[in-house]
Amino acid sequence: MIKSSREDKTLAYQLITYVFVLTLVAFIVVTTLTQILFSGRISKSQLENMKHLAHERIYLIDGILSHVENSLEMMCFSLSALDLDNEELEGLISVAIKKDKHIHSIALAESHADHLSARVFFKEEDGLRVNVIRDANYFYEDWFQIPLMLNKPYWTEPWVDSSGSGELIISYSAPYQTEGVRGIVSIDVNLKELQRLIIDSECLQGGNSFLVSANGTIVAHNDMSLIMNQSLFSLADEYNEPKLRELGHKMISGETGFFRIRGSNIVNSRHIYYQALETNGWSVGISMKNDVLYKDMRIVLLTNTFSAILLFLIVALIIYSRAHALTKPLRELSEAALRIGGGEFDTRIPDSVAGLEVATLSQSFRFMQESLLDYIQSLDITTYEKEKMRGDVIYAGEIQSKLIPDNTDHPIGIKELRAYGILEPAGDVGGDLYDYFMIDEDRFCFVIADVVGTGIGAAMTMTMASTLLPSLAPFYTKSNELLRELNSFLCKTDIEANFITALLGIIDLKTGILQYTNAGHMPLYIRKLDGVLEKYSETHSTALGIFEDLNIGSEEIRLNVGDEIIIFTDGVTEAMSKEDEFFGLGGLEEVLSALLYSNPENTARAIVSRVHDFAVDSKYKDDITVLVIDYKHPRA
Amino acid sequence: MRFLRLTLMYLVLALLLAIPACRSKREGDYSDFYQSESAVPTNDLFVLRYRQKWHPQAQFAGVYMAMDKDFYRQYGIDLRIQPHTADSLVFSTLYNKNTDIAQMDILSGIMENKNGLKVVNIGQISQKSSQLLIGKRSRGINSIEDFNGKKIGLWRTASHYVSRIFLAKENLDMEIVPVNWSINLFTSNAIEVINVMRFNEYNQMLQAGLKEEDLFIADLSELGCNIPDDGFFVTKEFYDQHSDICKRFVSATMDGWHYAFAHPEEALDLVMTLMRKESIPASRSHQKWMFNEMRKLILLPDRIPGKLNKQDYLRAVSLLQEFYLPVKAYSFEEFCPGD
Numbered sequence: 001m002i003k004s005s006r007e008d009k010t011l012a013y014q015l016i017t018y019v020f021v022l023t024l025v026a027f028i029v030v031t032t033l034t035q036i037l038f039s040g041r042i043s044k045s046q047l048e049n050m051k052h053l054a055h056e057r058i059y060l061i062d063g064i065l066s067h068v069e070n071s072l073e074m075m076c077f078s079l080s081a082l083d084l085d086n087e088e089l090e091g092l093i094s095v096a097i098k099k100d101k102h103i104h105s106i107a108l109a110e111s112h113a114d115h116l117s118a119r120v121f122f123k124e125e126d127g128l129r130v131n132v133i134r135d136a137n138y139f140y141e142d143w144f145q146i147p148l149m150l151n152k153p154y155w156t157e158p159w160v161d162s163s164g165s166g167e168l169i170i171s172y173s174a175p176y177q178t179e180g181v182r183g184i185v186s187i188d189v190n191l192k193e194l195q196r197l198i199i200d201s202e203c204l205q206g207g208n209s210f211l212v213s214a215n216g217t218i219v220a221h222n223d224m225s226l227i228m229n230q231s232l233f234s235l236a237d238e239y240n241e242p243k244l245r246e247l248g249h250k251m252i253s254g255e256t257g258f259f260r261i262r263g264s265n266i267v268n269s270r271h272i273y274y275q276a277l278e279t280n281g282w283s284v285g286i287s288m289k290n291d292v293l294y295k296d297m298r299i300v301l302l303t304n305t306f307s308a309i310l311l312f313l314i315v316a317l318i319i320y321s322r323a324h325a326l327t328k329p330l331r332e333l334s335e336a337a338l339r340i341g342g343g344e345f346d347t348r349i350p351d352s353v354a355g356l357e358v359a360t361l362s363q364s365f366r367f368m369q370e371s372l373l374d375y376i377q378s379l380d381i382t383t384y385e386k387e388k389m390r391g392d393v394i395y396a397g398e399i400q401s402k403l404i405p406d407n408t409d410h411p412i413g414i415k416e417l418r419a420y421g422i423l424e425p426a427g428d429v430g431g432d433l434y435d436y437f438m439i440d441e442d443r444f445c446f447v448i449a450d451v452v453g454t455g456i457g458a459a460m461t462m463t464m465a466s467t468l469l470p471s472l473a474p475f476y477t478k479s480n481e482l483l484r485e486l487n488s489f490l491c492k493t494d495i496e497a498n499f500i501t502a503l504l505g506i507i508d509l510k511t512g513i514l515q516y517t518n519a520g521h522m523p524l525y526i527r528k529l530d531g532v533l534e535k536y537s538e539t540h541s542t543a544l545g546i547f548e549d550l551n552i553g554s555e556e557i558r559l560n561v562g563d564e565i566i567i568f569t570d571g572v573t574e575a576m577s578k579e580d581e582f583f584g585l586g587g588l589e590e591v592l593s594a595l596l597y598s599n600p601e602n603t604a605r606a607i608v609s610r611v612h613d614f615a616v617d618s619k620y621k622d623d624i625t626v627l628v629i630d631y632k633h634p635r636a
Numbered sequence: 637m638r639f640l641r642l643t644l645m646y647l648v649l650a651l652l653l654a655i656p657a658c659r660s661k662r663e664g665d666y667s668d669f670y671q672s673e674s675a676v677p678t679n680d681l682f683v684l685r686y687r688q689k690w691h692p693q694a695q696f697a698g699v700y701m702a703m704d705k706d707f708y709r710q711y712g713i714d715l716r717i718q719p720h721t722a723d724s725l726v727f728s729t730l731y732n733k734n735t736d737i738a739q740m741d742i743l744s745g746i747m748e749n750k751n752g753l754k755v756v757n758i759g760q761i762s763q764k765s766s767q768l769l770i771g772k773r774s775r776g777i778n779s780i781e782d783f784n785g786k787k788i789g790l791w792r793t794a795s796h797y798v799s800r801i802f803l804a805k806e807n808l809d810m811e812i813v814p815v816n817w818s819i820n821l822f823t824s825n826a827i828e829v830i831n832v833m834r835f836n837e838y839n840q841m842l843q844a845g846l847k848e849e850d851l852f853i854a855d856l857s858e859l860g861c862n863i864p865d866d867g868f869f870v871t872k873e874f875y876d877q878h879s880d881i882c883k884r885f886v887s888a889t890m891d892g893w894h895y896a897f898a899h900p901e902e903a904l905d906l907v908m909t910l911m912r913k914e915s916i917p918a919s920r921s922h923q924k925w926m927f928n929e930m931r932k933l934i935l936l937p938d939r940i941p942g943k944l945n946k947q948d949y950l951r952a953v954s955l956l957q958e959f960y961l962p963v964k965a966y967s968f969e970e971f972c973p974g975d
Contacts, residue, residue, distance in 0.1 A: 141816070146820060
């Protein structure tokens with residue numbers, strides 16, 4: 001699916017689709033125009049041909065029938081005007097039959113009931129045969145009864161000559177009057193003679209000619225099953241085709257014209273030309289199937305279709321090959337770009353001769369490649385320098401870590417308290433500090449501080465502070481004094497990253513009195529032996545290193561046995577979850593409240609562990625420092 | 637087990653024998669429809685000779701269907717259909733014992749008994765008259781009164797009685813021209829009016845290009861001359877001897893008609909096959925028309941199919957006596973002894 005959708009978007013595919021739609025539209029327009037403009041003309045020539053075919057047949061059939069009519073007229077005249085005896089009469093009939101090969105037989109029938117006599121003369125090889133009919137049945141035959149009643153000549157419908165040859169014949173009969181006798185003389189023509197003229201045709205490929213009698217009966221047709229069985233009207237009933245009935249009425253009315261029948265039956269989709277015979281009023285029809293009539297136009301349409309397909313294929317092939325050639329450098333360029341993207345910066349950008357646009361694109365790519373190479377080169381240098389600097393920083397970090405006291409069961413060899421600190425710098429070097437040391441034999445000093453800022457500057461400030469404090473401490477008895485001195489130092493150095501928040505405390509190991517100063521730092525917590533938390537959040541000054549004449553206070557707390565002092569930097573409370581929520585003092589208090597027993601290491605690790613869990617997905621990192629001091633008992 | 641094997645063997649044997657018999661029927665060999673009288677009769681079947689009124693066409697579809705479906709044999713009859721003969725000779729063939737059953741119209745049957753009860757009706761096909769008198773409007777025929785002074789073509793044989801009764805009843809003065817079965821005298825304008833059967837010649841006219849709207853039609857069944865057409869006749873003597881056979885013949889024939897009405901296409905196929913076999917001009921559409929008209933003549937809501945209605949008989953006798961010929965009137969029970 002992905003492959004096919006990619007193919008759908010190729011230039012060649014889009015162009016070929018466009019050309020296909022264009023060719024299709026052009027083909028439809030041309031085909032429609034061809035049909036509109038040429039159908040009439042093509043039909044007309046074919047219809048003229050049909051007309052010609054009909055005339056030809058009418059001429060031949062009328063030729064036979066008019067000859068019969070003339071013979072009958074002559075015979076009637078001879079019978080009525082000349083007083084012929086039997087021998088003369090037979091001689092006359094014999095001549096008429098022999099002279100006209102189309103005459104099948106001649107009947108002479110008297111109409112008087114007392115003189116029942118009808119003689120039928122047949123042509124035979126050795127002369128003339130005569131059948132004499134003496135029953136009255138002929139009185140009621142059409143050939144006798146109708147002309148007698150009409151008193152004029154009459155062409156019969158085809159009928160079976162059961163008393164003679166047994167074949168289908170048609171009769172032309174006329175009344176005659178001799179002295180005292182009235183009768184009918186009738187000339188019979190074998191229907192086959194007429195059928196042969198209609199059916200025998202080599203010029204009617206894809207068409208039919210047919211002959212219908214005065215009452216619409218089909219008397220000649222290629223389809224033998226229709227002859228005498230069907231009339232145009234019975235076919236109209238059978239196929240429920242009213243148009244056929246309409247045609248039948250036109251044909252038996254002696255009309256001439258063209259007729260079109262649409263349908264899906266024996267007369268399906270045909271054009272019919274019909275014209276009546278001049279003699280007996282029968283009608284000749286020439287029918288052509290529409291697909292035959294439109295054969296020439298179909299060839300034109302077929303040629304159009306074939307041409308359109310061929311044209312489309314050729315154009316599509318050209319487009320495909322040209323598009324392929326045009327897009328080849330693009331593909332090569334794309335492959336080269338992919339390789340460059342994969343890190344092979346020395347990949348050769350192919351030269352293009354395909355066209356100005358592609359050549360310009362290649363040039364742009366080459367320029368981009370060169371720029372990229374320059375950039376990579378300078379990046380290498382930068383990276384090298386950065387790595388070198390980083391090495392220095394890491395080294396500085398290691399030095400910094402050495403400044404932090406090691407965690408032991410008895411810090412600085414003191415048994416009255418335990419201390420455990422954790423400092424996790426966010427980077428290679430940290431801006432946080434914790435430290436503890438003995439000022440003199442009985443006084444234990446601890447400090448936690450956080451330089452406002454990060455990086456080397458902060459680390460340097462912190463390093464300075466951590467080395468300065470132990471050296472200053474012996475000269476001061478109060479925590480606030482010590483910090484005031486630190487503040488003065490920081491203000492004097494006047495470097496950018498020297499603002500420090502700090503909490504410094506001095507525990508008198510003999511009295512258990514903690515004297516401490518909070519200079520803008522986080523609160524101090526004391527967890528009592530029974531688990532109750534005491535929070536000392538009052539600060540005694542702002543951060544150090546900002547104002548030189550800083551008024552710094554202090555506070556004293558009497559420590560009880562088992563009290564655990566917990567101090568920390570803002571890396572703990574400002575740790576941020578992925579939902580941008582702070583760990584806060586609440587989080588810390590929760591950890592402390594949940595602790596089951598007092599142990600500095602346990603407490604410090606629990607805090608840091610919980611902070612890590614809380615800020616596991618956070619983007620923000622800060623130094624995390626926790627110092628926990630457990631006052632076990634006063635010095636003896 | 638032995639009994640079961642024997643039964644199975646006989647079943648297979650019976651099937652093998654039945655298959656060729658079925659096949660021969662389906663291949664469309666209807667030569668046995670018109671068996672010669674010398675054909676060997678099937679054992680235990682009564683050989684019955686039935687003479688049709690006309691050549692094969694849908695008018696007799698029920699008989700053909702009953703033959704095709706072996707209904708006659710099931711009723712114990714080996715039927716021989718005889719070709720039609722001139723109307724005037726039909727009853728003679730009964731008297732000289734060339735025929736056992738003849739199909740003729742009721743009036744001809746009543747007329748035949750004018751000198752004593754010679755023929756009896758054993759069954760009735762048509763329950764109403766199908767005769768029409770038709771005139772061309774273009775020849776000035778727009779009402780029955782217009783018939784006066786015109787030439788009318790009436791069949792020259794028996795079936796013209798209803799038309800003659802009608803002319804007398806309506807007191808119409810017309811020149812009667814005896815005609816055969818052709819309608820060409822009418823289409824060629826040699827006569828102005830002609831009698832036709834609705835089921836046959838009337839549709840032939842329409843299929844010869846005449847338009848219904850150009851014709852004036854006098855339907856005799858609606859003009860006080862509703863006398864049923866065809867019934868089955870036998871001699872009284874034959875009936876006295878074989879009344880049961882007569883009943884069985886009518887039953888089988890009516891079964892044939894009912895089957896045909898239930899399977900019209902099959903019936904038409906059969907009729908067309910028989911007509912082609914006899915080389916009779918045939919168009920399916922005309923035969924279909926005839927078949928449908930026969931249905932209207934046979935299945936009337938207030939008539940028992942296959943039986944002559946007493947009132948119809950009495951009306952026929954009365955009309956005949958009043959307007960055509962004072963024939964001797966036998967009671968319905970005498971004329972139609974089956975009831």
